[in-house]
Amino acid sequence: MLTLAFDTATAVATSALVDGDEVLAERVSRAQTLLEDVDALLRQAGAHPSDLGRLAVGLGPGSFTGVRIGLATARGLALSLGLRGSGVSTLAALAAGAPGGLPVVDAKRREVFTLVDGEAQVLAPADLPLDEGALCVGDGAKRYRQLLEERGAVVPPDDDERHLPRARFHAALAGEPRPVDELEPLYLRVPDADRNVQ
Amino acid sequence: MEGPGRTLILGVETSCDETAAALVTEEGEIRSSVVSSQAELHARYGGVVPEVASRRHLELVTPVIREALAEADAGLQDVDRIAVTRGPGLIGALLVGLAAAKAVAWSRRLPLVPVDHLDGHVASLYLQPDPLDPPFLCLLASGGHTMLLDVRSHTERELLGSTLDDAAGEAFDKGARLLGLGYPGGREIDRLAREGDPSAYVFPVARVPGLDFSFSGLKTALLYAVRELDADELEARRSNLAASYQHAIVRALVERVREAAEQTGREQVAIVGGVAANSALRAALPDAAAAPLALCTDNAAMIASAARWIDAVPYPKYLALDAYASR
Numbered sequence: 001m002l003t004l005a006f007d008t009a010t011a012v013a014t015s016a017l018v019d020g021d022e023v024l025a026e027r028v029s030r031a032q033t034l035l036e037d038v039d040a041l042l043r044q045a046g047a048h049p050s051d052l053g054r055l056a057v058g059l060g061p062g063s064f065t066g067v068r069i070g071l072a073t074a075r076g077l078a079l080s081l082g083l084r085g086s087g088v089s090t091l092a093a094l095a096a097g098a099p100g101g102l103p104v105v106d107a108k109r110r111e112v113f114t115l116v117d118g119e120a121q122v123l124a125p126a127d128l129p130l131d132e133g134a135l136c137v138g139d140g141a142k143r144y145r146q147l148l149e150e151r152g153a154v155v156p157p158d159d160d161e162r163h164l165p166r167a168r169f170h171a172a173l174a175g176e177p178r179p180v181d182e183l184e185p186l187y188l189r190v191p192d193a194d195r196n197v198q
Numbered sequence: 199m200e201g202p203g204r205t206l207i208l209g210v211e212t213s214c215d216e217t218a219a220a221l222v223t224e225e226g227e228i229r230s231s232v233v234s235s236q237a238e239l240h241a242r243y244g245g246v247v248p249e250v251a252s253r254r255h256l257e258l259v260t261p262v263i264r265e266a267l268a269e270a271d272a273g274l275q276d277v278d279r280i281a282v283t284r285g286p287g288l289i290g291a292l293l294v295g296l297a298a299a300k301a302v303a304w305s306r307r308l309p310l311v312p313v314d315h316l317d318g319h320v321a322s323l324y325l326q327p328d329p330l331d332p333p334f335l336c337l338l339a340s341g342g343h344t345m346l347l348d349v350r351s352h353t354e355r356e357l358l359g360s361t362l363d364d365a366a367g368e369a370f371d372k373g374a375r376l377l378g379l380g381y382p383g384g385r386e387i388d389r390l391a392r393e394g395d396p397s398a399y400v401f402p403v404a405r406v407p408g409l410d411f412s413f414s415g416l417k418t419a420l421l422y423a424v425r426e427l428d429a430d431e432l433e434a435r436r437s438n439l440a441a442s443y444q445h446a447i448v449r450a451l452v453e454r455v456r457e458a459a460e461q462t463g464r465e466q467v468a469i470v471g472g473v474a475a476n477s478a479l480r481a482a483l484p485d486a487a488a489a490p491l492a493l494c495t496d497n498a499a500m501i502a503s504a505a506r507w508i509d510a511v512p513y514p515k516y517l518a519l520d521a522y523a524s525r
């Protein structure tokens with residue numbers, strides 16, 4: 001069964017077309033051009049939209065707008081093609097691509113998203129729980145490379161594959177598919193306006 | 199569905215705080231128009247909060263499309279092309295509707311029609327059962343826009359004037375807040391003004407050159423008037439303040455419309471946008487054409503309507519299409 005997987009939560013949007021365990025095609029670009037990638041993936045595999053069997057979508061955390069572009073795309077596809085899908089944490093996909101590594105996604109405002117005991121959290125980079133020699137991956141790890149390395153962490157070179165939340169991992173991590181309208185972004189932050197109202 | 203084949207335009211609109219979908223025929227007949235307003239959600243903030251709006255659009259965008267299809271007793275197989283608001287508006291909100299619309303279009307190899315929100319408002323006048331034919335002079339007044347347009351044909355319009363600061367609808371909202379009324383303010387002021395005397399207070403209307411508008415001074419004048427009153431006095435005079443304030447906004451709009459009519463020689467005037475629902479404005483321009491109230495505020499039927507005169511972008515040319523916040 002064909003799985004279309006994508007993640008638009010970070011500055012680099014990833015997408016993949018996967019058949020069972022086999023990755024048929026992969027792309028990397030930006031959230032705004034996600035559908036162009038999806039179109040290219042299907043062409044490359046000689047597939048038609050109606051051949052798709054399920055979706056695997058990155059839920060973030062990351063850019064609010066980016067995550068919404070991915071989920072709105074997934075919702076439109078699901079509505080039109082009658083597909084179900086699974087939501088996968090962008091952090092979990094990053095971690096799957098770098099075994100033993102700590103996923104660190106840039107959260108802007110001098111903070112990062114990461115996994116603490118398997119749970120997504122937003123922290124200042126200085127508060128990341130790091131063991132000596134800990135491997136850190138993701139755009140947050142690149143951005144705060146100096147700080148993390150000073151704390152004894154290992155950050156692979158900027159062009160290292162492991163900094164990308166490759167959508168093939170979303171396909172691999174996808175659980176039982178659900179109605180796509182039920183998948184919700186992992187925002188981890190309330191809107192500023194709510195903070196002001198409270 | 200009557201007749202064979204694809205005959206419907208699916209419209210999607212998410213530029214501000216209404217999530218909307220509609221199905222409209224080539225002839226401008228509305229088969230369904232679903233609008234899920236977020237007004238209540240934003241009322242606690244006293245205005246639209248972009249991030250809150252975008253989150254809600256994502257939750258609602260596919261449910262409103264489903265509902266529009268169900269109400270029209272149609273399926274996507276009956277849809278000929280998809281019209282979606284590309285801008286102007288809140289960028290994060292626009293991107294939700296655009297992404298969903300592109301995905302539906304792509305999956306069926308349908309053409310996509312990117313629609314300018316302002317063209318949508320004008321095209322609300324082209325819908326059945328009483329479509330208006332250009333040329334006409336159009337006042338577009340809403341929470342986001344205040345402009346005078348010379349609409350020459352279904353595809354040509356010239357901007358004659360626009361607001362230099364607040365939009366008319368914004369002036370209503372800010373005035374309502376000063377008067378301790380709810381959001382959205384236009385409706386609240388309209389209701390309260392019916393019990394008040396519009397000549398009780400004289401609020402100045404800024405005279406700016408040309409056919410432009412300015413409403414920020416008006417809001418300041420109301421602020422000063424309210425500041426002098428204690429709570430009991432404000433309570434007693436609230437309806438007079440509302441009526442006078444509304445009168446000033448309406449007078450500013452109507453004066454400009456008259457001047458523009460004189461300059462262009464246009465005999466037909468039309469009003470669109472949320473402020474076109476205002477009863478005092480409608481009374482002051484009795485001969486103006488106006489869309490039904492439900493089509494004055496943001497909706498997707500007007501977006502689908504506008505698409506009837508805009509070239510559709512064929513698959514796959516729209517796949518990388520982006521939204522724009524302003525032009």
Ligand SMILES: [Zn+2]
Pocket residue numbers: 315319340342471495496
């Ligand atoms: Zn509008």
